[in-house]
Amino acid sequence: MSNQEFQINILFSMKKSLLLLYILLCAGITFAQETTKSLDEVIIKEKKKAARERAEFMRHAQSVEALSEADLNRNNPAFVEQTVGTMTGVQVDKRTQLGGQRIVIRGYGNDQKFNNWGIKAYYNGVPITTADGITIMDDIDFGLVNNIEVIKGPAATMYGGGVGGVARFYLRPSETKGVSLSEKLIVGSYGLFQSNTRLDVVNDSSAMFLSYGHLQSDGYRPRGNSLKNYLTYFGEFKLNKKQTVTAYFSHNYSHEGVTGQISYADYYAGIDNGNPAYTKKNARNNIQATRFALTNRYAFSSKLSNSTSIFYSNQDFKRVAAGADESSMNPNFGLRSVFNLKSNIGVNAFNELDLGTEIQQSRSLISNYRFLGTDDANPLKVQDISKGSYFKYVTNQNSFFIHNRTTIKSLNLALILGLSANQLNYNRTDLLAPLGLVTGYNKDLSFGKSFATSINPHVALQKMIKNHIINLSYSEGYNAPTATTAFITTVNKTNDDLLPEKARMWDLGFQGLLLNNRLDYKLSLFSIDITNKLTQLSGVIPTGGTYTYWANTGNQNNKGLELSLGYILTPNQGKGFIQKIEPFFNLSSYNFKYSDFKTKFGNDVVDYSQKQVVGVPPTKYTLGLDITTNIAFYWNNTLNYLGDVYTDFANKNSVKGFTLLNSKIGYKYAGKKVDLDVFVAGNNLTNQINYTFLFLGNNINDTDPGSGYPANVTTDVNPGPSKANYFGGMSIKYKF
DSSP states (O other), X not given: OOHHHHHHHHHHHHHHHHHHHHHHHHHGXXXXXXXXXXXXXXXXXXXXXXXXXXXXXXXXXXXXXXXXXXXXXXXXXXXXXXXXXXXXXXXXXXXXXXOOOEEEETTBSOOSSSSXXXXXXXXXXXXXXXXXXXXXXXXXXXXXXXXXXXXXXXXXXXXXSOSSEEEEEEOOOOSSSEEEEEEEEEEEGGGEEEEXXXXXXXXXXXXXXXXXXXXXXXXXXXXXXXXXXEEEEEEEEEOSSSEEEEEXXXXXXXXXXXXOOBOHHHHHHTOOOXXXXXXXXXXXXXEEEEEEEEEEEEESSSSEEEEEXXXXXXXXXXXXXXSEEEXXXXXXXXXXXXXXXXXXXXXXXXXXXXXXXXXXXXXXXXXXXXBOSSOTTSTTOBOOGGGSEXXXXXXXXXXXXXXXXXXXXXXTEXXXXXXXXXXXXXXXXXXXXXXXXXXXXXXXXXXXXXXXXEEEEEEXXXXXXXXXXXXXXXXXXXXXXXXXXXXXTTTTEEOTTXXXXXXXXXXXXXXXXXXXXXXXXXXXXXXXXXXXXXXXXXXXXXXXXXXXXXXXXXXXXXXXXEEEEEEOBOGGGGTSSEEEEEEEEEEEEEEEEEESOXXXXXXXXXXXXXXXXXXXXXXXXXXXXXXXXXXXXXXXXXXXXXXXXXXXXXXXXXXXXXXEEEEEEEEEEEOSSEEEEEEEEEESTTOOOOEEEEOOGGGOSOXXXXXXXXXXXXXXXXXXXXXXXXXXXXXXXXXX
């Protein structure tokens, strides 16, 4: 089938789906009586999210934000930047339409040019982040995720390395006993077509599902097409009263066309013709990934239990950019085990102790060949192999931790003490180094490095006052340099002076319920000091030219306030046409500055102390308004604002902020045999120019041979869709 025929079929399918939507919406009133719920049921259900956040806030004793399944479905779950980005303290960058996601937590996570670095991500309790600290999420099926939790700031006590925090993604089988078959279909702008077929089987002793998902889109940018196929199995088995086993397996394929960066002049003018340097190379990211995890939970007694997971993943990665052709195999495997011991201390105190370890190893094989860049007749021609690289990496990361909570019942007061020991080492073997293998390759870029064990404490004091929690905590975390940053390839030298970053955070948090539990609030005041900040710099080669390397450039201080408010309003006790109205407001207000921060470009050393941190806006907020009726129609509205940011350390290039307005309207019916959700939605309804990814710090002023831009024009911005875009669909579940 030709591309034109495919687009016609998609448009025809969209028209049919919209017609079906209209018919079903009109028919919705017929089922109104079956879907009406009591006011108490409504409030209890809607407070599950707040209850989950309170539980995790108490457990971790530092700020935690959560998104429920309902929150994730306020938009298209595949647009993870639209959902996760509504959280306070969190923003999501992405380099391609549905890939290259980079989660930034409290101003940390955007320091590398592309990948996530400095935050950790977990999927059903096992790491997505590899042993070398890199998180690539292109192959994750976000449409299956039921809830997301973000622990903000250093969380090394229970999760090892990471300065920014931890993002945890969860999926689960159906809670309804029996066999059910679900089908979800979404079509939309830019040739978007999504489908998911899922089979759930649930009984008294087990719950499992098998899912196949497909997603494709032409993309909103030239050559920015996406194609993803997901096969997922998840099962939970209760072997007896003491033991439960869960199994997860997925085999996924992801293709993302890479359009490349454009100039700021084009960006502000709303012009996006792409970057010809990427077009000539047919730039793309292809990933074929396999993930597996097996978790055993065993209760030795009512007081002692253990949860142990073994996990494996491999991403077969093909990356073609404007300047290089890279292929890699990236197996990662390990174990995470936690013992939990509960005990009473006399009649007035209760103690809960977690003792655990997380051990990972990554074994990557990476080849990288540089394009000539000047031969338009043969754009894929590479330089001779002596200018390329072929490396084998073995990285080990080990973490051992203890986390203890002592609660004095009569005072509703808890003291939390935690400590972790974290260690990282890696070895790189240069597979082109054997003497005589490659003509002109007279070097050996093999090296090994081991960092001293990092000890990171966590101390918190927590007070419960009725429905309110007050928490004061101090946490430390670290972020070790990766293997690619710890070696200066151009001059064939190990970067022996490189030190891990260290973070120290004070966090004062308040969380609770007011006005008969209708109003939930979260407030956090924090200060994070990051020392030995890692930054990419430029050096001068004595024989001419420059090269890049990483160095510890100084310190960074992140001070901020985060506020979240949510309210449930029930006009006429929820008995009228409108069942409930739910407004919410999330605010992040930051003062992030560099201190004692010096960088070097060539031979010039510049002090950027007291300059604003790049890529993070001083103000970010989300306004939401959700309306649900007693005839099962709903209307979700979201307004996201991201303030101005600086991209350069000197704070001379300010990028304008933007506001995105999203809306979704639909009808939801829950019956004995059939559940139905039909909807239409639109994003960026006010046609705002916006970006999804910026080059920052010393990565700015990017130019690529053959880009078509004048020599003095740099290309540092990836734009988002500047026009309103729409999608509509339906989800139907049949219970046998």
